[in-house]
Amino acid sequence: MEPGESIAAAVRREVREETGLECEPLTLLALEERGPAWIRFVFLARPTGGTLKTLQDADAESLQATWWAGEPTALPLRAPDILPLLELAARYRRSPSHPATLPQELPCALICLRLLVAFASDAGELWVLLSTAGTPHLPVTACGTAASELRGGLRAPVLRLLRDCLPRAPPSPAPLGLLGLQHRAGGAGGADGVCFNVLLSVAAGSPGAGPPELRGPAFCWWRVEEEGLKGRIVQRLRAAAVVPIYS
Structure with missing residues (x-):
């Protein structure tokens, strides 16, 4: 580019x-x-x-x-x-493995990831991780430039965020892939970043348990009640219907 x-x-x-x-x-x-x-x-x-x-x-x-x-x-x-x-x-x-996915022309100042972290229970319930700072929203984490994060690729900031919110974060998270991305060329002030919308799931601590306990009040689990939205997220999770990430 x-x-x-x-x-x-x-x-x-x-x-x-x-x-x-x-x-x-x-x-x-x-x-x-x-x-x-x-x-x-x-x-x-x-x-x-x-x-x-x-x-x-x-x-x-x-x-x-x-x-x-x-x-x-x-x-x-x-x-x-x-x-x-x-x-x-x-x-x-x-046989298309995911819906047609094209970049959305929306501004972003950094290279960052917006995470849809989902937990699906054995009983068919679904929770999504939200950040509670201001209006609750999907967590966003910037890609750092430290040598340790560069070596870890895009998984490094995912692991950093999970360690911030989960007492026992997975040692090596494996993002299922991209739901989409946003980029606007030549944004305000010369910003020309990319935001990757990444879908990944977390497992329960024990069979039949609910979503993992969170470390503090900066994050919360939101239970998805609307059946249409829940069905779309679960379908994406089960079929891995996302754009694959190769690191």
């Missing part, structure tokens, strides 16, 4: 520069990350125009482009890292 460029605009520009084709992003397929200093968005898109780049069109962006029929051995790859992503796209085309 270039300074002042939205995520979707970067997708369209990169595809045009590399292949000569215009495209429309359809959904985010995956998020690859090594902490806030290295984030790569993987999209599924469809061509909408342009002309496929030939050797005669070679420039500093790419030599040429070609359509691929799907046989891995036919690809002259310098590295095989894109093969799992191609398979992910093929699986999504056959």
